[in-house]
Structures are given as structure tokens and as C-alpha cells.
Amino acid sequence: MDGSRTSRRRPLLSLLAGRHAMIESHPFSDVFPLLSDTELKALAEDIRVNGLKESIWTFEDAILDGRNRHAACLLAEVEPKFRQFKGSRRSALALVVSANLKRRNLDLSQRAMVGVSLLPHYEQLAKERQGARTDIKETFPEGDAGQSRDAAGKAVGVSGKLIDAAAKVVDKGCKPRNS
Secondary structure (H helix, E strand, O other), X not given: OOOOOOOOOOHHHOOOOOOOOOXXXXXXHHHOOOOOHHHHXXXXXXXXXXXXXXXXXXXXXXXXXXXXXXXXXXXXXXXXXXXXXXXOHHHHHHHHHHHHHHHOOOOHHHHHHHXXXXXXXXXXXXXXXXOOOOHHHXXXXXXXXXXXXXXXXXXXXXXXXXXXXXXXXXXXXXXXXXX
């Protein structure tokens, strides 16, 4: 199962679960895929030799950014360093997207698929902002979906229309890499 990618936990770390506390990942971080077992082992070796260079961000008692670094620290038996993110939920999501888009070499279609994974988060953030207002949904029935689509597209550097096209691919059975 060496090349597999999974969300939240991976088989390689199941042996460590009894000796180390596994911290759950924040749903925002699950927008991006985990490293393969081979890549994780290489990162663990680098951290063992050179130490952890970038702290792991936490938010709402979960790992916001740094799931792979955390897993690699456990494998390398290196004490992880944490930083608490103190911004809003919207800012937390922006941090995940910004940090991961910078460190990954994603093409246009891959960014669009990440955008599809972002849609539920942007829709939830829109509902949280809307609060008790019920008139908006009646007046603008398609407003939330279009705005969320455009926000997801803007976050990953693609158009809202490309997000729609990628969503249709997902609807037809092709899952984003992080699923």
C-alpha cells in the first residue's frame, strides 16, 4: 500500500498510535492530500536529520496545516512544534489554501479539483455569515452557490466556471485526489 493517499490517518502510522497521541486533522486541511508512505518516510528521515523547520499549525483543537510534518515527527521520534492559529475560520481556510498552493506544484485541473473540495467549506462559511437572515435565500436562491464557487475558484487561481466543470467530473464518479 506504499503509494496510497488517505485522509486523517494512514496505515504506516497505525503502529505508532499506541505510543503517541494522534491529533485529528481539521476538516480544512483535508482539502489537500496526504503524502504517500514513501514520501512520508523521506520527510521523516529529513526531520530526523535536520529537525522540524516549520511549526505545525493548530486550530479548533486540530491540525490545520502540517499533518504530514506531524506524522513524520512521530515516525522520526522528533518532538513536534505547534503554533495556535488565532484568526477567524475564513482566515484559517485561507491559510491552508495559501500554504499548500505555494508548496505543491499543481496544474490548472488539479487546482480546480482542490477548488471543488473547498466548496462545502465556503458554503458553510457563507451560512455562518448569513446567520439569522432568511430573506437572502428567498431573494437570491442561487446566490450562495455561485459566490462559494467563485470564492473557491479565486482561492486556487481558477475561474468559477472551471470549478463547475470539475464539480461535474466529481459528480460523475471521479473523486478528487484527497478523497
